Amino acid sequence: MSTPTAARRPRVVIVGCGFGGLEAARRFQGEAVDVTIVDKTNHHLFQPLLYQVATAGLAAPSISAPVRLLFRRQSNITTLLGEVTTIDPVAREVHLEDGTRLGWDHLIVAAGATHSYFGRDEWARIAPGLKTLADAFEIRRRVLMSFEAAEIEPDPARQRALLTFAVIGAGPTGVEMAGTLAEIARHTLSGEFRRIDPASAEVLLIEGGPRVLQAMPESLSQRALEQLQKLGVQVRLNARVTEVTPTGLQVQSPFSDGGAGIGTHRIDCHCVIWAAGVAASPLGRLLADANGAECDRAGRVKVLPDLSLPGHPEISVVGDLAAAMSYRPGKEPQPVPGVSPGAKQAGRAAAANVLRRIAGKETVPFRYRDYGNLATIGRNSAVVDLGTPLGPLRFSGKLAWLFWLFAHIYFLIGFRNRLVVLMDWASAYWSFQRHARVVAEVRGRGEA
Numbered sequence: 001m002s003t004p005t006a007a008r009r010p011r012v013v014i015v016g017c018g019f020g021g022l023e024a025a026r027r028f029q030g031e032a033v034d035v036t037i038v039d040k041t042n043h044h045l046f047q048p049l050l051y052q053v054a055t056a057g058l059a060a061p062s063i064s065a066p067v068r069l070l071f072r073r074q075s076n077i078t079t080l081l082g083e084v085t086t087i088d089p090v091a092r093e094v095h096l097e098d099g100t101r102l103g104w105d106h107l108i109v110a111a112g113a114t115h116s117y118f119g120r121d122e123w124a125r126i127a128p129g130l131k132t133l134a135d136a137f138e139i140r141r142r143v144l145m146s147f148e149a150a151e152i153e154p155d156p157a158r159q160r161a162l163l164t165f166a167v168i169g170a171g172p173t174g175v176e177m178a179g180t181l182a183e184i185a186r187h188t189l190s191g192e193f194r195r196i197d198p199a200s201a202e203v204l205l206i207e208g209g210p211r212v213l214q215a216m217p218e219s220l221s222q223r224a225l226e227q228l229q230k231l232g233v234q235v236r237l238n239a240r241v242t243e244v245t246p247t248g249l250q251v252q253s254p255f256s257d258g259g260a261g262i263g264t265h266r267i268d269c270h271c272v273i274w275a276a277g278v279a280a281s282p283l284g285r286l287l288a289d290a291n292g293a294e295c296d297r298a299g300r301v302k303v304l305p306d307l308s309l310p311g312h313p314e315i316s317v318v319g320d321l322a323a324a325m326s327y328r329p330g331k332e333p334q335p336v337p338g339v340s341p342g343a344k345q346a347g348r349a350a351a352a353n354v355l356r357r358i359a360g361k362e363t364v365p366f367r368y369r370d371y372g373n374l375a376t377i378g379r380n381s382a383v384v385d386l387g388t389p390l391g392p393l394r395f396s397g398k399l400a401w402l403f404w405l406f407a408h409i410y411f412l413i414g415f416r417n418r419l420v421v422l423m424d425w426a427s428a429y430w431s432f433q434r435h436a437r438v439v440a441e442v443r444g445r446g447e448a
Helices: 019-027 047-054 121-125 133-151 156-162 172-188 218-231 283-291 340-358 398-411 415-431
Strands: 011-015 034-039 043-045 064-066 077-081 084-088 093-096 101-103 106-109 113-115 164-168 202-206 234-236 240-245 248-254 262-268 271-274 278-280 312-317 372-378 381-388 391-396
Touching (some): 019 034, 019 106, 019 340, 047 133, 047 172, 047 398, 084 283, 106 340, 133 156, 133 271, 156 262, 164 172, 164 262, 172 218, 218 234, 218 372, 218 381, 218 391, 278 283, 283 312, 312 340, 372 398, 381 398, 391 398
Parallel strands (some): 011 106, 034 077, 164 202, 164 271, 202 234
Antiparallel strands (some): 043 064, 084 093, 093 101, 113 278, 240 248, 372 381, 381 391
């Protein structure tokens, strides 16, 4: 087993450069440690705006930044492109897919999350989720090619199916995606086709629960529902998808006439977007198996109050990969939500605890500060639930939309990205246009 010696500085390996990994690495700036970041992509991605790439509102470089660029002035950080396949806690090594082995004295795992299809993984090919730039490009292709296929489709029934878009799951991603699709159909594509009317497209938002944005207060959830309906989105609540095929969905939902029982109906649809489930990266279970730790139902690793693994204080897990709790004096521990502020705070806290261990000090429990939730529905429409010292501040409509807009501009990585996104949004606001409507690969008509 390798241990720190006086001849070298402590080695820290960070797996993943999402929000948690990025903040952990930044916390080590100027510290007497050598840090290696391993990520399977070469960029950090601002995921809250990923749906804007999928809907042609923004170009990919506007919401991403090369990892090497982010740390070029942080001399104690080395960045490597690779995928972790094994974590060996005995040898204190991380094994990469290409055979590389990285030794470490302290390990921070921030590998993030992936899609959950609730045991129906075969749906992934038909109904892509939205976690990566590759996902966004594929969704954008499918959306735009559905309109193109409808333009040359002579059969009215098939044309109707091509102009039906289904978003499964009414969390923030689903709500934002559905609202934007409705705007594309009714405004962006207006006047561009000769055989179809894009405004006739149907956008369905299918949610298994009783309301949209269930993490938000019921009053804001109702306002979001009203704003979606105003945009023309058909919201179907208490509806459970039981089958997904290349040509449609099978849905179970209460009878629309208020009668007792559940009815099953089919929706003919060629473009389905999955926003219903999230699961931890498979690396979570791999890590748990190697260390004897436990995972919850979503595959998140259960961690101690200081975000380390039981029996392995040298290993910390943060972000969507961790089933972490927030500890406040005199209060019961509360689960940390799987949102970017939680990942950022956990990354900083885990790095700070690593430095405490190196200095021979006791670590401290993680305390999550909840600053609230935001979701945009469409043009001039959003809902905001903020935590303040005086209590929650909740509002919706245009003011909420402006707050959402400037909050996201503020948290983007890099001045250039902030400026480009602001200019793109200003142009889109006044022109109703989305200029990132470029598809690199055109497949067969209506093909998923």
